[in-house]
Amino acid sequence: MKKLLGVFAVSAVAMTVYTYPMYDGQFEASAKSKCDPKKAGDKLSFKEANKVYDCIKKDLLAGYLKGPKRWIPKSRVQNYRKWTAVSTLPANPGVHGGRFLFTYVNRVGAKEYLKYADEGVKMPAGTLIAKESFSVTKKGRVRPGPLFFMEKAKAGASPQSNDWYYYLVAPNGRPLAVKVMKACHECHSGFAERDNLGYPLEDARVK
Numbered sequence: 001m002k003k004l005l006g007v008f009a010v011s012a013v014a015m016t017v018y019t020y021p022m023y024d025g026q027f028e029a030s031a032k033s034k035c036d037p038k039k040a041g042d043k044l045s046f047k048e049a050n051k052v053y054d055c056i057k058k059d060l061l062a063g064y065l066k067g068p069k070r071w072i073p074k075s076r077v078q079n080y081r082k083w084t085a086v087s088t089l090p091a092n093p094g095v096h097g098g099r100f101l102f103t104y105v106n107r108v109g110a111k112e113y114l115k116y117a118d119e120g121v122k123m124p125a126g127t128l129i130a131k132e133s134f135s136v137t138k139k140g141r142v143r144p145g146p147l148f149f150m151e152k153a154k155a156g157a158s159p160q161s162n163d164w165y166y167y168l169v170a171p172n173g174r175p176l177a178v179k180v181m182k183a184c185h186e187c188h189s190g191f192a193e194r195d196n197l198g199y200p201l202e203d204a205r206v207k
């Protein structure tokens with residue numbers, strides 16, 4: 001029995017790294033919200049998802065801002081909404097734990113990012129990217145998701161991750177320590193020709 005539990009624990013840990021269920025779970029799993037679309041997440045149209053986003057937008061940011069940020073500069077969380085929005089609506093591409101995603105890029109990187117180029121992309125050092133997330137359960141309840149960041153450090157700072165730093169803040173404001181190579185970069189390295197960028201779904205891109 002003990003052995004069985006051990007195996008289960010290991011696979012549960014491996015799973016959480018990729019789907020982050022525990023982060024959303026910290027958010028009163030059964031709480032109802034006035035923003036609930038009352039329709040399963042995978043049945044929502046872009047318009048409906050956008051309505052949910054508009055409704056939770058303020059609370060989402062208030063959650064991210066709570067408490068100390070430790071190794072993440074607090075100003076980053078305070079300022080990212082003033083950066084350039086590179087999504088027009090929150091789309092759910094089925095990655096990042098099946099969440100709806102909305103992305104902002106700072107002034108250093110916005111012009112390059114907005115080309116959504118497929119090859120030869122080289123983001124300038126100092127680029128900061130923030131991506132908000134939320135999910136909608138099968139029962140149509142909205143759950144805030146983590147705030148994900150990518151930061152392009154100066155050349156040579158982190159060769160193994162192509163000079164990208166990755167970090168994230170839980171919906172309750174806590175910075176989350178994850179093994180970023182496995183939890184973030186391994187997947188992002190699949191977009192090698194685009195300097196590791198995934199980009200929003202085409203329908204959610206700024207034209």
Ligand code: HEC
Nearest residue numbers: 093095131148149150166167183184187197198199200201
């Ligand atoms: C399973 C693959 C996968 C994993 C794991 C993953 N990402 Fe992503 N990420 C993507 C894809 C695909 C996109 C583009 C999705 C979208 O915006 O619709 C993306 C987008 C992003 C963006 C917006 C910039 C861009 O690439 O367009 C940030 C910031 C980001 N991810 C941070 C992280 C962090 C931090 C982690 C680790 C905690 C992580 N990601 C883990 C696939 C992944």
